[in-house]
Amino acid sequence: MGRPPCCDKANVKRGPWTAEEDAKILAYVATHGIGNWTLVPQKAGLNRCGKSCRLRWTNYLRPDLKHDNFTPQEEDCILELxxxxxxxxxxxxxQLPGRTDNDVKxxxxxKLKKKLVNMGIDPVTHKPFAQVFAEYGKISGLPIQNATNHIQFYNNTNQNNQLFIFSNETSTPHHHLQQNYSTQIYTRETLQTLSLSEVSSTNSSFSSLQSQLPSSSSTSTSTWNDFILEDPLTSSVEEMQPVEQPTCCPAMDSFVDTILARDKQMLMDFPPFLDVYLHY
DNA sequence: AAGCAGATCAACCGCCCACCC
DNA sequence: GGGGTGGGCGGTTGATCTGCT
Known part of the structure; x- marks a missing residue:
């Protein structure tokens, strides 16, 4: 038996607030002050949940709130905290006057999460990706070299001719790492024309990664093509079925197919445990 | 101009905790 | 001590906006 609802959700208004509703909240707070939000809808003449009223006040109506863009100083403060x-x-x-938790979140x-990812920094740990993977290898008992091998440069010629960089782990408790890596996208033309030193100088993640790669590959004259490894899933499929790859998304198709095939197999092996989670 | 995809942000949801009776 | 309640919080959703094709 859970907690009873704070209001009759079926009969209260939801969605965007009107100027009239805002005015009622403001008038109520001006007269009675804040507090006891469950009584606010009744006293202010609003058909809203009390919680919703509190949220509207704290996130939008409070007179001390700033509604302009975040300054670089505020940005630094958020990152540091x-x-x-x-x-x-x-x-x-x-720590940021005039900002709400919702604003910051x-x-x-x-903005900030993407900014960090583009800089090659894991937004969860604030460390370069390669360092995080190296540490993940230590925790999981893998040698560092093996840990960095989890980073695969998929030779993926998709429609936009972009190079996607993934972890080849298909299921890991460190799922945030996989998400972060999957957002590392470079165009093939860019990487083919840049030397490693040029890229790594602007990207601490790849700089760290470079230092852990075999010395023969990490010379300054190398290009990113030297680091484009073969998709292990694609290659294993190719071994079984030597069919010519279609031009659109070959690696991604095989990747997804492989995952689905694995899930299907797991479902057959352990139906009582997995059927809840596998409704695609 | 229309359609689409990605970005943005207000609002909601559900859990947790402190407080009160 | 235990149940009920209000308020706070972090995560998520979805409507709207914006820019691109």
Whole structure:
């Protein structure tokens, strides 16, 4: 038996707030102050959940809120605090006058996280990706060399002619790492024309990775083509069925097919455990 | 101009904890 | 001590906006 709902959800209004509703909240707070939000809808004449009223006030109507863009100073502050305390948005927001936890959280998810990923930094640990993978290798008992081998450069000639960089782990408790790696996208033309030193000078992740790769490959005259490894899944499929690859997304098709085939096999082997999670 | 995809952000959801009776 | 409640929090959703083709 769970907790009873705070209001009759079927009969309260949801969705965007109107100017009239905002005015009612403002008038109520001006008269009564904040607190006891469950009574606010009734007293203010609103057909809304009390919780929804509180959220509207704290995230939007409060007079001390800033509604302009985040400054570079605020950005630095968020990065530094996130590095120290993680996603404690309300604590971070307390250090930024006029910003709410929702503001900070949205700014992080839409801007800062991507910014870090593009810089080759894992937004969860704030460490270069290669370092995180090396440490993951240590934790899982793998030698560092094996750990870095989890980073695969898929030779993927998709429609946009982009190179996708993945972890080849298909299921890992460190799923955030996989997400981060999957967003490392470079165009093939760019990588073919850049030397390693040029790329690594602007990307600490690849700089760290480069230092852990075999010395024969990590010379400054190498290009990224030297590091494009074969997709192990594709190659294994090719061994069984030597069929000419289609031009569009060959690696991705084989990758997805392989995952689905594995899931199908697991479902047959362990139906009571997996059927809840495998409704595609 | 229309359609589409990605980005943005307000709002919601559900869990947790402190407080009160 | 235990149940009920209000408020806070982090994660997620979905409507809207924006830019590109």
């Amino acid at each position: 996130h590095k120290t305390i993680g996603s404690r948005w309300s604590l971070i927001a307390k 949205n700014y992080w998810n839409t």
